[in-house]
Amino acid sequence: MTLGNTLLSAASRLFRQPLASDLCVATPSIAAERNNAAVLEIFSKHRELISLPVLENERPIGLISRNIFMTQMSRPFQREIYDKKSCIAFMDKDPLIVEADTSVEQIAEMAVQMGDKTLADGFVIVKDGKLMGLASGLELMRVVVELQAQKNRHVMQSIEYASVIQRAMLSTSHEAMAGELDDAFLVWEPRDLVGGDFYHFERLDDGWFAAVADCTGHGVPGAFLTLIASSTLKQAIDRHGARDPAKLLADVNLGIKHALGQNDIGSRWSESDEGMDAAFLCYEASARRLTFAGAKLPLFVLVPDEPGVKMVDGERIGLGYVSTPQEVAWSSKTLNLPEGTIVLAATDGFTDQIGGQKGISYGKRRLRDAIIAQRHLPMNQFANVLMDEFKVYQGQQMRRDDVTLFGFRLK
Template identity: 50%
Template sequence: MNIMPIHKAALVSTSYSGRHDTAQSTRELLIEVEPVTSAATNETVFQIFKAQEQLISLPVVEDGRPIGLINRHIFMESLARPFHREIYLRKSCIAFMDKQPLIVEADLSIEDLSFRVLSDGKKVLTDGFIIVKDGTYLGLGLAQDMLSAIAHLQAEKNRLVMESIDYGSIIQRSLSRASREAMREHLIDHFLIWEPRDVVSGDFYYFQHFGDGFIAVLFDCTGHGVPGAFMTLIMSAFLHGTINAQSCRNPGALIAEINRKVKVAMGQLDHGQDTGAEGHSDDGMDAAFCWFDATTRRLTYAGAHMPLMLMLPQTQGITVIDGDRHGVGYASTPMTQTWQNHEMVLPEGTAVYLFTDGIFDQLGGDKRIAFGKRRVRACLTEHAGRPMPEQRQALLAALAEYQGNEPRKDDISALGFRV
């Protein structure tokens, strides 16, 4: 029997030709192999395998429809057993045929094919699979071609996702450009740390000057990466829709208003009171809001799980003012929740610091424990006399040394300024 010419690499189970890496459907994995019928003897199959050394499997077809698949290795091993050649050589080839090979339609997607291959077990990895069109035999497919196509598809999907995330980072940075420019204009001595863990961040910052003072906001939304970035867009929208020249002077009331808007918009009521609903979200943010009145030098701060740190001039330590123990927008936070304003008059030269918890919670050191507020305070105290940009560098250097080879745990953000 004559066998249709086949590219040598196409049927070698240990080598991949690279021709199918862009395949979208099973048809694109097709290798045309002339089948035999059940009338063919094992001697005929033996001669075919002998002539085609790269052929790993041979389909058996009746009336155009596949009925089995003969694996080269199993066939040759069987004939090599004592007396098997004498007994079976002139008998029908179905004696060594797999009667239940994997048979798939040509229009099956590569992803669906991969599930079929996995469900059929290890034999498909060595035997390959039969490709048909409406049940009619077309040819063979190899598992390694499918795996390469799957890897290529996955790589392409990852590339598209990463391109989208990278562009999302550009959008996220663009949204905060006005705040950065306003800080450079109105804060003579300041630093900003904004380091996403995963390209885009769940941390965000806001700064706006109102002539007689300014408001500075730092917030840390649920999660990091893409989910966190989505939350920053939501929170930023509510912040921009709420803040004005009057509301900014009352940070506690500003946080309360944003809390109400988030809970209503996202349906984040008390889940314990709504046992029949499913698929609840429970997302929100920790935040610090600061209004500084330049005329009176009065700072008004309100915080949700986020502290305020102060370094007063001619002092030796950091003063920490803790925020309230309620996050913003979460299902467990009441709609009527209020946040306390803390007011203080700051002498000239006072340094003000806001941190998200990413830097505090970063693991490192010999004991793999959190960096913590104590180390942050110690670093700030040590470098208190230096300009804010130098304090930033010292703080990041201390964190990097402590972190060592530990992976970054969360987004890291901080804002420091001197008034």
């Protein structure tokens, strides 16, 4: 029985909100005076450990993330420099620390305020200030949803918790995009309160990196997968930087397969076949160069004074699925684009939506026509007109999937 199921059973009997102690998992720890060589030894011995609490007088003062630590220590000469230095060198000095009797509802609110690091690295649980153990952000989200869903009157409340957490995960990227791009838009409309689409955006020294992704499913199952995929992408960027979209696709493919145990076709250990489609873009401003790599998601490009929209296809294979080989390599496509070029990426929830008089999908051709028709508008107005037309086309049909669109005009 999983921890989530155990909590559901206990809550049904006791009619109480689960506490931090219910999520707690015993964990190794390290004293603040120990060095980084000792940290490396612990992480090597406990490969399932995602974070390591740092203690001073038995009380946690910080948290060392496996991903950050291993990435830093794998760089040239880092071990020679840091092996004998105190482990606090790579410590997060402000992790989420909660008492064992803190309710899950309170923890969820605090996790939102702390940002996505709590979802990625987990949080520390103490009893009377002394270490009790760790809990994962993914388990927190799962318990919030599963527990509240036991009674119909709690279903919407539980999904709203998950929605707040998911929106918090995306907010940093949305703010970065708004600060970097003057003429751009981002539409993120989950079919339900939570969804299986996500996006990522971050500034670079001479440009920016963006990702639009569509994970398997929608609603709560899709949202769980976005947490795994988004965390895997961030880890890949930490390892390789953001200037090689094809390399990032390959790394995310491996990360999802390993996280879900989907390593071999027909493996009896693979109980799922989940993955995602994605478009990764890196723009170098000084060269006006856009590098694109896609997994089943295309890019739509409209150059000024050209009559038609060019569709730049991605590879016809998704990320993470059982049928996707571990060693598959994606290719990047480089586009040198003039000022005024419009570029758009969309998940298939947009183009596959059924509607219109014939009850057929919206389609890529109709999207290309819409881009041409609205090319004269600022991108925020472009998005408003496009979505209004899309909703008219949908009519009385049910929304089939989550919808995400990212569009920009080069300055």
